[in-house]
Amino acid sequence: MKSFRDKRRDNRPPAKGGAGEARPHEGRATAQPDTRPREREARADDRSEPKPAPRVLARRDGALPTEHLPVILEVAPNADYALLDSGAGQKLEQYGPYRIVRPEGQAIWQKALPAKDWERADAIFTGDTDEEGIGRWRFPRTPLGETWPMKHDGIDYLGRFTSFRHVGVFPEQASHWDHMAGLIAAAKRPVKVLNLFGYTGLASLVAARAGAEVTHVDASKKAIGWARENQEMAGLGSKPIRWIVDDAVKFAEREERRGSRYDIILFDPPAYGRGPRGEVWQLFEDLPDLTDLCRSILTPKPLAVVLTAYSIRASFFAIHALMRDTFAGMGGKVESGELIIREKSAGRALSTSLFSRWVA
Ligand SMILES: C[S@@+](CC[C@H](N)C(=O)[O-])C[C@H]1O[C@@H](n2cnc3c(N)ncnc32)[C@H](O)[C@@H]1O
DSSP states (O other), rough: OOOOOHHHHSSOOOSBBTTOOOOTGGSSSOOOOOOOOHHHHHHHHTTSSSOOOOOOOOOOOOOOEEEEEEEEEEEOOHHHHHHHEEEEEOOOOOOETTTEEEEOOOOOOOOOHHHHHTTSSSSSEEOOOSSTTTTTTSSSSOOOOOOOEETTEEEEEEEEGGGGGOOSSOEEEEHHHHHHHHHHHHHHHHOEEEEEOOOOOOOEEEEEEHEEEEEEEOOOHHHHHHHHHHHHHHHHSOOEEEEEEEEHHHHHHHHHHHTBBBEEEEEESEEEEEOOOOOEHHHHHHHHHHHHHHHHHHHHOOOOEEEEEOOOOOOHHHHHHHHHHHHSSSSEEEEEEEEEEEEETTTEEEOOOOOOOOOO
């Protein structure tokens, strides 16, 4: 039988994300063959690593957690961020001081705001060139720098015009951040949080501000650099956050072997991604093992495990069943559904992702 690690090394279609490139949510786009030499070298190095023992998955014994679904977690327009309007395959958002237009495949309806409101945009993602950097952004009013000051609930951080249309934050995640901060505060004891696939670190900052000791893992050195900048920007430099460039699965496996344990685990994997040494992450193949690993690195009195999934051909029922089966025998409840952003102009809901969370 092939080990989990062998499966991850198989000659599957190359995928993007991770490996120093900070390409979150790359699964939104069709995976392209990736021939970058640096990544090929990294994969060659990876072959010399010792193989861990195979992970054998079996259905867990014990009563299933209670269930609650569908749960729709909504982010409403607020002073820091708003989805102003959407339609005709685009969305118009306010990120702090800037109005930003980006493609949005789900906006199959018509725009509610008049053209003059869209024409006031400060930045438009055009996607008309493959160049790295901010070449895909157009600034119709005045040229803008790569970053700008943003806030989330009093936490300062940097918005940024990244290649691949992202702006350094996923505002829909705020529903999970608030929930997690509530759990940390209510615990009234030291809480350890693991943030896998953590990107620019907003969840880690929220957890640290709420009093947790945080371990943040991402495959991208660049994203970790941005996350560290955000920590300084937020004035949370003295808070205990470990920033780790690693493959999420490898890191979790090491924590399991070392006996390191966490009270809250967040994992927000892309559909496809790569670890820093070229490890392939494919959500449909790798998620069951990683979910099981997450269970095995919980403290004896854990608080929650929160999974978000994007750009996959699946319903939240699929990740709900996976989470409920994985957390059998642990009590608590599993709630699952979608993260949505409520539009300011006409109140339509833009769904961004599926989620499932086990809460003790
Ligand atoms: C969906 S984004 C995460 C967004 C983040 N949770 C947030 O709210 O800002 C995906 C992240 O996964 C990282 N990634 C991709 N493959 C990875 C892997 N194998 N191990 C660790 N991180 C990976 C990417 O670098 C990217 O930062």
